Amino acid sequence: MDLHAITAHSALHAKPSGLVLQYGTAGFRTKAEHLDHVMYRMGLLAVLRSKQTKSTIGVMVTASHNPEEDNGVKLVDPLGEMLAPSWEEHATSLANAEEQDLPGVLMDIIVKAAVDLQQDAFVVIGRDTRLSSEKLSQSVIDGVTVLEGQFHDYGLVTTPQLHYMVYCRNTSGQYGEATVEGYYQKLSKAFMELTKQPFCSEEEYRSLKVDCANGIGALKLKEMEHYISQGLSVQLFNDGTKGKLNHLCGADFVKSHQKPPQGIEMKSNERCCSFDGDADRIVYYYLDVDGHFHLIDGDKIATLISRFLKELLLEIGESLNIGVVQTAYANGSSTRYLEEVMKVPVYCTKTGVKHLHHKAQEFDIGVYFEANGHGTVLFSKAAETKIRQLAKELEDEKRKAAAKTLENILDLFNQTAGDAISDMLVIEAILTLKDLTIQQWDALYTDLPNRQLKVKVADRQVISTTDAERQVVTPPGLQEAISDLVKKHKLSRAFVRPSGTEDIVRVYAEADSQENADSLARAVSLAVFELAGGVGEAPPG
Numbered sequence: 001m002d003l004h005a006i007t008a009h010s011a012l013h014a015k016p017s018g019l020v021l022q023y024g025t026a027g028f029r030t031k032a033e034h035l036d037h038v039m040y041r042m043g044l045l046a047v048l049r050s051k052q053t054k055s056t057i058g059v060m061v062t063a064s065h066n067p068e069e070d071n072g073v074k075l076v077d078p079l080g081e082m083l084a085p086s087w088e089e090h091a092t093s094l095a096n097a098e099e100q101d102l103p104g105v106l107m108d109i110i111v112k113a114a115v116d117l118q119q120d121a122f123v124v125i126g127r128d129t130r131l132s133s134e135k136l137s138q139s140v141i142d143g144v145t146v147l148e149g150q151f152h153d154y155g156l157v158t159t160p161q162l163h164y165m166v167y168c169r170n171t172s173g174q175y176g177e178a179t180v181e182g183y184y185q186k187l188s189k190a191f192m193e194l195t196k197q198p199f200c201s202e203e204e205y206r207s208l209k210v211d212c213a214n215g216i217g218a219l220k221l222k223e224m225e226h227y228i229s230q231g232l233s234v235q236l237f238n239d240g241t242k243g244k245l246n247h248l249c250g251a252d253f254v255k256s257h258q259k260p261p262q263g264i265e266m267k268s269n270e271r272c273c274s275f276d277g278d279a280d281r282i283v284y285y286y287l288d289v290d291g292h293f294h295l296i297d298g299d300k301i302a303t304l305i306s307r308f309l310k311e312l313l314l315e316i317g318e319s320l321n322i323g324v325v326q327t328a329y330a331n332g333s334s335t336r337y338l339e340e341v342m343k344v345p346v347y348c349t350k351t352g353v354k355h356l357h358h359k360a361q362e363f364d365i366g367v368y369f370e371a372n373g374h375g376t377v378l379f380s381k382a383a384e385t386k387i388r389q390l391a392k393e394l395e396d397e398k399r400k401a402a403a404k405t406l407e408n409i410l411d412l413f414n415q416t417a418g419d420a421i422s423d424m425l426v427i428e429a430i431l432t433l434k435d436l437t438i439q440q441w442d443a444l445y446t447d448l449p450n451r452q453l454k455v456k457v458a459d460r461q462v463i464s465t466t467d468a469e470r471q472v473v474t475p476p477g478l479q480e481a482i483s484d485l486v487k488k489h490k491l492s493r494a495f496v497r498p499s500g501t502e503d504i505v506r507v508y509a510e511a512d513s514q515e516n517a518d519s520l521a522r523a524v525s526l527a528v529f530e531l532a533g534g535v536g537e538a539p540p541g
């Protein structure tokens with residue numbers, strides 16, 4: 001390891017003195033102009049992680065749902081999952097080391113993590129469509145090469161595509177071929193198998209309107225379109241040709257504002273969906289005949305999928321256990337429906353797919369979705385083997401067909417991370433197979449009215465939480481204030497937490513009517529502003 005070269009190159013990616021950043025919910029995120037040093041250093045760190053795990057590691061340059069001016073970076077671990085928590089700490093200390101301390105901090109990580117420097121390293125890199133992403137990914141490459149790591153730059157890919165590449169490479173292609181083409185082929189093969197099955201109804205030609213948030217999802221869906229066109233016709237909106245990334249469109253906008261994105265033409269009862277900026281989230285929606293907007297979020301996606309999987313298992317006559325993982329944002333009605341009607345166990349974790357993913361690994365089939373549309377389904381190795389065996393060996397034709405369907409669903413999910421394209425195809429396949437309209441899906445249960453707001457405070461870290469973020473610990477008095485406000489409404493619930501991707505505090509409230517949910521959210525926002533050091537104009541209480 002050439003410490004001299006490391007410091008010399010670091011000077012070209014100098015850290016703004018005093019700047020402190022945290023590896024947050026999904027890596028580092030802030031204004032793009034503050035991230036050059038972080039990118040270089042994450043290149044260095046990826047090489048160390050690769051040497052330590054003797055595996056390919058991924059580095060994705062994206063700020064996903066954040067505004068165009070932001071950017072970010074996250075590391076992808078060997079099985080395509082998020083970086084291990086102990087390495088998040090290394091990432092934070094490396095990103096925050098002042099220039100002169102960089103060699104020392106690097107050596108410290110090497111010793112603590114027992115990295116064998118003689119080992120080879122391989123890093124794969126991807127980026128989203130932000131203007132800043134290309135230059136920042138060059139800085140990652142600089143970090144990788146100065147530590148003599150080898151790399152492959154996939155260029156423009158969705159975040160879940162990069163996760164997929166990492167997993168493919170570390171399983172010697174068993175999970176799929178580690179190319180964008182291989183990704184399209186794997187998914188489209190499973191999708192076409194599912195939608196051509198003889199027990200599909202003679203449905204009208206299936207078409208779907210997709211809002212691509214003016215992001216990478218548009219490019220990739222265009223590339224994929226012809227692979228799936230026999231089963232699904234997609235019409236793309238906000239494809240990046242004119243609008244701004246995530247601006248008044250995309251899954252995060254639609255979910256948090258509970259209204260359609262700009263730039264999409266919606267007729268009543270048409271199925272529409274939105275991706276987010278790096279295509280790892282998806283939400284569905286439609287307008288009813290009276291012009292009312294209906295949002296079908298991650299909770300309802302999880303419900304549709306778990307119901308379908310349960311029914312399939314029943315048909316096959318196999319008792320694999322299914323668990324559903326949600327966060328505090330899950331609508332109370334969804335949790336009740338899953339537990340009481342569907343009788344599936346539901347668990348709540350902290351926000352961030354890394355937490356949900358981890359919990360979902362405890363089941364034969366772990367379904368996890370955040371309400372914002374970020375999620376997937378994990379099948380344990382044993383469950384996968386069993387399903388493939390049943391699909392091959394069952395003699396009863398009906399049971400065998402159900403097992404084959406389950407096998408294709410398993411192949412259609414991106415099991416490394418939430419993936420808007422993969423989730424969309426799973427949902428479309430389920431709706432086709434069950435002959436369900438979007439209205440019938442929506443009618444599974446009725447969401448409790450809810451509202452999400454953001455509050456700006458001087459330092460969002462003054463808020464700490466417990467109980468999967470449902471209770472505030474600090475600052476003193478805030479939880480009591482929230483609990484008192486919640487008591488004023490029926491069927492109500494509220495919580496606050498510091499965002500791990502934006503410099504704000506998030507407020508969530510639900511209640512028996514939209515008016516009450518709105519008024520509770522506003523009152524809680526005011527309490528946050530007053531007790532947690534709000535800045536700027538106070539929110540209307």
Ligand code: G16
Binds near residue numbers: 025064065066281370
């Ligand atoms: C990221 C995470 C999600 C999380 C979201 C919001 O999404 O991957 O798990 O729900 O941020 O996090 P927070 O509330 O902490 O800001 P994305 O799509 O932006 O990568």
